[in-house]
Amino acid sequence: MRLSSKKSPLTWAMHISVVVLVALWLFPTVGLFVSSFRTADQIANTGWWNALFTQERQAPAIRISGDESVVDGEFVIAGNLFDSDKVEISKWGTSSRAPNAFVPGDVVDVGDGASLTVAADGGFRLSGPESFGDSRLPRVFTTATAPPEFTLQNYRFVLFDPGNREGMAKAFFNTLTVTIPATIIPIVIAAFAAYALAWMRFPGRALLIAAVVGLLVVPLQLALIPLLRLHNDIGIGKGYLGVWLAHTGFGLPLAIYLLRNYMVGLPRDIIENARVDGATDFQIFVKIILPLSFPALASFAIFQFLWTWNDLLVALVFLIDSTGETTVMTKQIVELLGTRGGNWEILATSAFVSIAVPLVVFFAMQKYLVRGLLAGSVK
DSSP, X not given: OOOOOOOOHHHHHHHHHHHHHHHHHHHHHHHHHHHTTSOHHHHXXXXXXXXXXXXXXXXXXXEOOOOEEEETTEEEEEEESXXXXXXEEEEEESBTXXXXXXXXXXXXXEETTEXXXXXXXXXXXXXESSOOTTSOOOEEEEEEEEOOOOOSHHHIIIIIOTTOTTOSHXXXXXXXXXXXXXHHHHHHHHHHHHHHHHHOOOTTHHHHHHHXXXXXXXXXXXXXXXXXXXXXXXXXTTSHHHHHHHHHHHHHHHHHHHHHHHHTTSOHHHHHHXXXXXXXXXXXXXXXXXXXXXXXXXXXXXXXXXXXXXXXHHHXXXXXXXXXXXXXXXXXXXXXXXXXXXXXXXXXXXXXXXXXXXXXXXXXXXXXXXXXXXXXXXX
């Protein structure tokens, strides 16, 4: 009897669910990436999905300005409303109540015998029988079409502008200073502990394994204040050492549990043969267990790196610094939301800078993630 090749409804439901989840994650990420290269005016007027298309939008009012000259007995101020020569005006006006009253080339009386004309490329000419002096010049409202425009100025401002007090460059390196040691230290400690719990016989081993499993469910918030008091008592409560040890303590239960499950599933014959040949536990651990356990080590490294990089709570508690010398990126973005809440181009660029490194780490090591998560589940 021939088996049906049709997929079951459950399989289709699973595939659709995966596609939906990927789309829910991918669309905001792509939108953030595109927005980080757009200007403030573009972000304010159109969505990121329109970034590749010519856009028609009403620009904010522009006050006429420029040097005055005398031409054929008239006082003239001429110039261009825009810095770009790629903008094309379709309509314009001199009042917010009628911003589209005129078309390019119309000559409009603006009072006191003065006249104003605006060309399609944004060029204007204001002329009058008397000098304009210090008088208030008219405003121009425009509706214009502009081609797609992308800029690196957002990244220059966020990362390299020396006058930018809210720059992310220092916060970026501060975050690396916190994340790299806070990822390496628990891996080193957990690898030794996992080997001991998996392959060494000693009294109380089962109780230690049960304690590790129990610590997995201890809420982070429950331990913050006691741990901070302990750090303050021994003098490490306001620096990198304190936050390294805090992340190490919070990450060790998962690390030990994950690595122990992987190591206990390794072939017993290899380890017993090494002991018969006279290898010590340290030699077995370094030369056999660690190379074979690389998928589990990489899997935990991904988890720990992402969690530490995106952490805000532990940094706020253990990096108390009013000078900003140890500010991490998550805290810096929170401050940007308060000081630059309307500068969406700066916020988008800062946010994408903060997620760029985790994305690189995840995609570079994601092939080990599933292997590490399935550690010990199949014999």
